[in-house]
Amino acid sequence: xxxxxxxxxxxxxxxxxxxxxxxxxxxxxxxxxxxxxxxxxxxxxxxxxxxxxxxxxxxxxxxxxxxxxxxxxxxxxxxxxxxxxxxxxxxxxxxxxxxxxxxxxxxxxxxxxxxxxxxxxx
Amino acid sequence: xxxxxxxxxxxxxxxxxxxxxxxxxxxxxxxxxxxxxxxxxxxxxxxxxxxxxxxxxxxxxxxxxxxxxxxxxxxxxxxxxxxxxxxxxxxxxxxxxxxxxxxxxxxxxxxxxxxxxxxxxxxxxxxxxxxxxxxxxxxxxxxxxxxxxxxxxxxxxxxxxxxxxxxxxxxxxxxxxxxxxxxx
Numbered sequence: 335x336x337x338x339x340x341x342x343x344x345x346x347x348x349x350x351x352x353x354x355x356x357x358x359x360x361x362x363x364x365x366x367x368x369x370x371x372x373x374x375x376x377x378x379x380x381x382x383x384x385x386x387x388x389x390x391x392x393x394x395x396x397x398x399x400x401x402x403x404x405x406x407x408x409x410x411x412x413x414x415x416x417x418x419x420x421x422x423x424x425x426x427x428x429x430x431x432x433x434x435x436x437x438x439x440x441x442x443x444x445x446x447x448x449x450x451x452x453x454x455x456x
Numbered sequence: 457x458x459x460x461x462x463x464x465x466x467x468x469x470x471x472x473x474x475x476x477x478x479x480x481x482x483x484x485x486x487x488x489x490x491x492x493x494x495x496x497x498x499x500x501x502x503x504x505x506x507x508x509x510x511x512x513x514x515x516x517x518x519x520x521x522x523x524x525x526x527x528x529x530x531x532x533x534x535x536x537x538x539x540x541x542x543x544x545x546x547x548x549x550x551x552x553x554x555x556x557x558x559x560x561x562x563x564x565x566x567x568x569x570x571x572x573x574x575x576x577x578x579x580x581x582x583x584x585x586x587x588x589x590x591x592x593x594x595x596x597x598x599x600x601x602x603x604x605x606x607x608x609x610x611x612x613x614x615x616x617x618x619x620x621x622x623x624x625x626x627x628x629x630x631x632x633x634x635x636x637x638x639x640x
Binding site: 343344345346347389390391414417418419420421423425428429433434435436437438439440441442445449452 | 468544547548550551554555556557559561562565567569570571573575632633634635636637638639640
């Protein structure tokens, strides 16, 4: 049972983000792409926050966010994108899918930890 | 056709992205243009593309899977941590390329709103001979020195499908708050 699901096709990013969050007392699961993320979220109803890359093989992060709200009908889980992208078009698509926030890589854990903790406690 | 000012702008943006994306763990970085890449020096490349309907830019980072390069990409590991497996090493190089080209992609966005980037791919350096077939309108090579001791190389190739003309003013620094959470 995880509080946070980290979705990224890069094991470097998964290890870095999940490792940081675990060291700070959070329960974290990981997924390798949007398809895997969707599948893991289906199986774990305790997840409060999804931190996802955008550009990934098989299913991108924005499509996954749309499916979380639509296909899974999960309107409550918080979704934050962690990506190199900063395009207004992509952000608008993310907002339409109900994502909560956007982080431009590289990940800086100290800058987001307090907010992540609030999002999993909400 | 790529105008001269667009060539200079691509060059400026790639140098900037290498400077911001290549350092691991706060390492120093220097980037300088070179006329050509030395043959048989590096074995592998990580390649990413940034594309619009007017052009396709290929950003290529050359590397050797040797001890020095592995140590550089593992420099943030805690003391006593195991060496990187091949899979972990290639993933770190790929993610480094991803961050570099992500910056290039973001910087091109204001000029080409429909620009998009690929995920990274690692292939053999010998594949570079096929890049010539693209008939690129711009090819630039760079030497990248990391932490004062590790030398790597990079190449930018831009294949143009129409008039590519934009200008990045070197006096204007566009800051992106990387790592900060923008709440919606």
